[in-house]
Amino acid sequence: MLETLFIKNFTENGELYLESLAATLQMVVSALIIAAILGFLIGVLLVITREGHLSENAKVFQFLNVVVNAMRSMPFIILMVAIMPLTKVMAGTTIGVQGAIVPLVAFSAPFIARLTESALLEVDPGVIEAFKAMGASRRQIILSVMLKEALPGLILALTVATIGLVGATAMAGVVGAGGLGDLALRYGYQRWNPEVMFGCVFIIWGMVQGIQSIGNYLSKSLRRK
């Protein structure tokens, strides 16, 4: 019964789902790549500029701390509006999938930064010390020690962030970007069409489950403690 309902649902609305899935994937992938790079960078800076760490620098730390907090303070829609001029410059447009990516990055990067920070703080200070003693440069310590040792944690952090990003794309409909989450909202929720709603949620859940499984697997197989 339920099965046939599902099949009916997916064959009937196939194109709709496919289109939305494509939009979601496009947003998630592009935003993730940029946000991960930025987030890692900021996260690393948030750690090494702390008191007693590699490049202690109270000013930089405070600045980043405040900026990250400020960005995390804004509801996504307001963030979207606040950075619209930037979006226009960077993406050429403020609507559609293109226009959604910059705000999604702005939303995810600070989040990834915080998670990166947490993961890096767990690295054994003794190992960092050993590399200091070897005459490793700051860059080398960050790359070959901190990021490497924290990798299992970082992967889990990235997994959490990716799933958060998938969630955030639902709000990208505000600028007409579409996507599965938006479809679920528009058809499912606003028009009270439970089939489509659950169809979308089901597909998103599949994605999330996949992302989480990959994350768990990678993290576990890299964890050597």
Place this chain on the structure above:
Amino acid sequence: MLETLFIKNFTENGELYLESLAATLQMVVSALIIAAILGFLIGVLLVITREGHLSENAKVFQFLNVVVNAMRSMPFIILMVAIMPLTKVMAGTTIGVQGAIVPLVAFSAPFIARLTESALLEVDPGVIEAFKAMGASRRQIILSVMLKEALPGLILALTVATIGLVGATAMAGVVGAGGLGDLALRYGYQRWNPEVMFGCVFIIWGMVQGIQSIGNYLSKSLRRK
């Protein structure tokens, strides 16, 4: 100049801000307490039921993993709708601040669970072993070793989650719960009242900054590595 503008803004809209702040605080605090408890619980289970851990149990792990993922898959609004019957039973109403708390918990708890999981995975297995050798029960190992050793990480996780929760309350306006985020969206943004919008964001930012500072401070002063 800017200062006087600020003062004018806050005195003029004082009541509005206060009311919204109260709603936000009420939602954040109530939801946080419940979500933290649930999230910790699920996070602990997600760790100890893993392969080779304290209470290895593939079924429980898979079940929790799927449920957490499913809940994290749903856009907040859809989650809100999906659990409405539950909300009705538990909170007595599905609207207003009361009605928003259950969905906010449902949104935050899986997130906290994931962050808890990450933090607990960083605990030195050697110390867990030492307590096993002492004849500590599972409960004792979880409480006196895992949670205690991971505390600095858990606090940062809770900080991240709290700030995420503050963000999520902005969407609680959907069921008429009000709050600063909702005020920023409806009055500030949708009706284009930049003063109110930035006023709200400013207050939220203050909260977020405060939460983060407390989190950083506690985490740092508890970190003994």
Place this chain on the structure above:
Amino acid sequence: MIVMKNISKIYSRGDKKVEALRSANLTVNQGEIFGIVGYSGAGKSTLLRCINMLERPTTGIVKIRDMEMTSLNDTQLQQARRKIGMIFQHFNLLSSSTVFMNVAAPLRLTNTPKKEIEKKVSELLNLVGLSEQASAYPSQLSGGQKQRVGIARSLANEPEILLCDEATSALDPETTDSILELLMAINRQLNLTIVLVTHEMNVIKKICDRVAVMEKGLIIEQGHVIDLFTRPQTPTAKKFISTIIDTQLPDKILEIVKNQSIPGLLARVGFVGDVGAAPLLANLSSQFHIQPNILYGNIIEVKNTICGSLIVNFIGQHDKILKVIRHLEKYGLQAEILLDVKQSEVITEKSFVERISV
């Protein structure tokens, strides 16, 4: 007390299998201090960890009293472990707790009253010399201090069995001595059974009753400490013994002997217990007109027994010396001729050294 039968343990490392233990057998008696020595990687820690099931043996049976550890359920295992203290090679302290709280941990597990905990912990910290560090965190301690916290913790709940993995390897001799005395005192007073992994023969010599030598996952030698010290069977055992009874004649002495023109024999003389070896040797000169020159060696006390190993250059005629040696053997000494001093030139350097090494 502790019986381990046919214990094997196989780890997998990638797709390689590592046999950490291969059918090891061990019996430790109640109230005994039992030492385990062996080269790095021999499987000592693994064997020790199999006693309290921190590592489940791949095959084999572990019994403590008549309890089969391998078949206990969780609760039973917990109960059993509460009576087994353990000192870890890597300390494994709670980094988030002070020294005091670390030592108090086993007591808190059993809901000991606060007053009692305070008393007991202060006592223990005093014994290991860390009273001043009570409120420090592990990261603020030196290596040896961390190890002492681990020792104090393992003793907190007055275990019946104590498993020590290199418990004094980071400690200076003074601290080691005081810890060993503490262990011996508890061993005597409370009939504590101790299993002790170490690579320091000084530790074995000072407190162990029996000892096992491990190599590549096997127990290759096992017996009373005195026997090991005086009659080591395997090269591994000999190597360990040589760290405190050094009978490898240094080149320096060899040269002196080689340049000597008087005839004589170089021999290793070993003795155990109250045989009065020294007076015996000393009397040779008047009795047999043979001068025994002690060139090198040690006389040590191994858990209340004197034992020694001396390289002696007997100066005199060969037939007389042989008589002397017979005489010594009659009194319970062991003598082994290493070198005919006058003929030393015909023996190649290499085989010579081989022969004189025990």
Place this chain on the structure above:
Amino acid sequence: MIVMKNISKIYSRGDKKVEALRSANLTVNQGEIFGIVGYSGAGKSTLLRCINMLERPTTGIVKIRDMEMTSLNDTQLQQARRKIGMIFQHFNLLSSSTVFMNVAAPLRLTNTPKKEIEKKVSELLNLVGLSEQASAYPSQLSGGQKQRVGIARSLANEPEILLCDEATSALDPETTDSILELLMAINRQLNLTIVLVTHEMNVIKKICDRVAVMEKGLIIEQGHVIDLFTRPQTPTAKKFISTIIDTQLPDKILEIVKNQSIPGLLARVGFVGDVGAAPLLANLSSQFHIQPNILYGNIIEVKNTICGSLIVNFIGQHDKILKVIRHLEKYGLQAEILLDVKQSEVITEKSFVERISV
């Protein structure tokens, strides 16, 4: 080579100040193997870590060659550190890297070609006996294996100075020996300067040229190893020495002596170098009609020098024995009368033991 002047280091622990170092002074010469011993918590690790600025001294100056380490900027410090290897008390290995990659780490920092890295690392792993473990991760190693990875890593980039913090404390004697021989070989061949913190006098004895004894943040004794072994000045030094030259007469022997009816004197006889102590002693019986019974003691080799400490019971008349002792002293031996055997009853047990302990 390394000069440390007035180094102090104060840690704060809560609101308490911990003085880990209090005006320590140290000079290590080029090509020297310098040992640091001391009780647990004495400040050894802290001192060592001040050499390469892992710990910035609170006051004082550290110079390596004529470079003042305390005033280098980051890049200069990095350059300087590349020539200093360090072995850590707690290993500090990358848990996420294999043994191979851990050892390769210092080489990769300097962008050494891959071929060369492979060659060098295989060589080092071979030397420390871990070729088979190349692809294992630290968590899959035994304690001693981890330590050997740390040793191999510290040698990878051919440092000019090597700082070792308890580098062999987790190693069995065989492995320790092979590591020490490796260090000595490098020391000789490449003129490597080594500063070595340890609590094992065997290590000091085997490879150190000079040694410093630390106590409570101060260097209380410093000098050539032979001098320390033969003429330790402080109780701490004596305690350390006693682990390999045990001159504390055991109760067992004491009893024998006490029950002896012939008159005599108990004395400690010490000697260093090629004084031919043994023949000297052996000849006494024919020369002076005094029988020297060696009751207890050790003759050991300290970095190519023989030295010994024997408890000898001289049997005979007191005046004769005193003559004998003068005779021995003329030949460079030290003798110290411990006990008048016939009068032993009048000496209380306690003061007796005090007198005979060195």
Place this chain on the structure above:
Amino acid sequence: AGCSNSDKQPTSGNQPVQQRTQIKLGVTPSVSEEVIRKVKEVAAKDGLDIEVIVFSDYTQVNRALAEKQLDANSFQHTGFFENDKKTHNLDLVKIADTYTLPAAIYSKKIKNVSELPDGATVALAGDPANTARGLYLFEKAGWIKLREGAGVKATVRDIVDNPKKLKFKEMDQAMVLPMLGEVDAAAVNSNFALAAGLNPQKDGLVAEDANGPWVNLLAVRTAEKDDPVFQKLVKAFRSAEVKQFINDKYKGSVLASW
């Protein structure tokens, strides 16, 4: 955020006027999207290609149009349009009325507006396009009085008299109806009522008039209002086929204005 170089946008707007056969048209979900999809079908026959972009929120659509990221939009009623133009200073103009979605007050607890008890809780949509409509409905029911001239911008802060001491719950427009059981009465937009099978005329306690300020419209940039392409658009929109579609689909809850 005025962008002067927006001419470079890859929209069809910078083609010579006569040759334009393609436009980007912004809508919001539900009725406006569904109707436009029908319009697209009709227009296609006339050689006009409409690219539909769905915005799930009202706030960006006019701005996107003004910034030439769109060529036209169809999602709003006149009140919202006029207000948005003023607040954001947008140079837009209406080219045609489209349809009305009359809102109404529904309740599960009362049958008549006069039955509403004192201290009752009433729900309404919180977004700018619909709050005023809800409030004016409440005023029409005689429950409250709004400030004179509050107009399309009215919010609960413009209530000058609230004799019944009503409590107002402003929520997402899609949530109002599902929450009907939680409150005493609610003002609901008819596209949502529709989905639940409610008809404003039959089931509502009080309904809006068919032609108030809430009639929906097609908007374009003022400068381009005479572009023939939009005549094509209007023609397609106000065609018999579309009207038929609306009548069939919405059964009186949406009233075509032609």
